[in-house]
Amino acid sequence: RVFERAYDKKVVDHYENPRNVGSFDKSDLNVGTGVVGAPACGDVMKLQIKVDDEGNIVDSCFKTFGCGSAIASSSVATEWIKGTHVDEAVTIKNQDIAKHLNLPPVKLHCSMLAEDAIRSAVADIKAKRAAAKTA
Ligand code: FES
Ligand code: FES
Numbered sequence: 580r581v582f583e584r585a586y587d588k589k590v591v592d593h594y595e596n597p598r599n600v601g602s603f604d605k606s607d608l609n610v611g612t613g614v615v616g617a618p619a620c621g622d623v624m625k626l627q628i629k630v631d632d633e634g635n636i637v638d639s640c641f642k643t644f645g646c647g648s649a650i651a652s653s654s655v656a657t658e659w660i661k662g663t664h665v666d667e668a669v670t671i672k673n674q675d676i677a678k679h680l681n682l683p684p685v686k687l688h689c690s691m692l693a694e695d696a697i698r699s700a701v702a703d704i705k706a707k708r709a710a711a712k713t714a
Contacts, residue, residue: 586647587681593651598658601640603627608711611665611704615695619688622649626656626696630704634665641696648689652676656693665701 586594602625603610611628622645629638639657643650655676660668673694677687 590647590651590680590682593654593680594647597641597650597654599640599654599661600642602642603629603638603640608707609704611700611702611707613696613699613701613703615692615699617645617649617688617692620646622646622689622692624649624653624692624696626653626693626700628660628665628668628697628700628704630665636660636663636665636668643692645692646686646689648680648682648686649692651680652682652690652693653696655679656697660697665704669698669701671697 605612609629611630612625614623614625616623624641624643624645626641627639628636631637639661641653641657643653656671659671671694673687673690676693677690680690682690
């Protein structure tokens with residue numbers, strides 16, 4: 580029965596044991612911060628990255644005020660981007676996250692938050708570094 584459709588167990592796992600929950604110091608020059616909201620539901624996700632001089636993401640964390648799918652999506656996103664280069668991280672698509680978590684179509688916008696948050700965090704660190712260079 581439709582109303583009994585359970586979340587995929589990966590979603591439940593990431594929701595109950597979210598990886599990388601936390602915050603980095605926003606003012607740190609090696610930290611990029613992305614804060615994005617979902618127009619569809621009003622939920623908010625903050626995702627942060629710690630980046631070395633070569634542009635590699637050495638650490639990542641998130642805080643999400645949102646549904647289970649959004650929390651699971653951000654948890655997966657932080658796992659996936661750790662160890663990647665920022666230019667690689669921005670190629671992660673919400674469809675990849677949604678597919679990994681078996682999100683139903685009505686929950687696609689929740690994984691969109693994670694894609695947007697990654698892009699926003701990368702844009703932030705790039706802007707910060709560009710500003711530091713010209714300062
Ligand atoms: Fe955690 Fe796949 S179940 S990233
Ligand atoms: Fe808002 Fe999922 S319902 S992010």
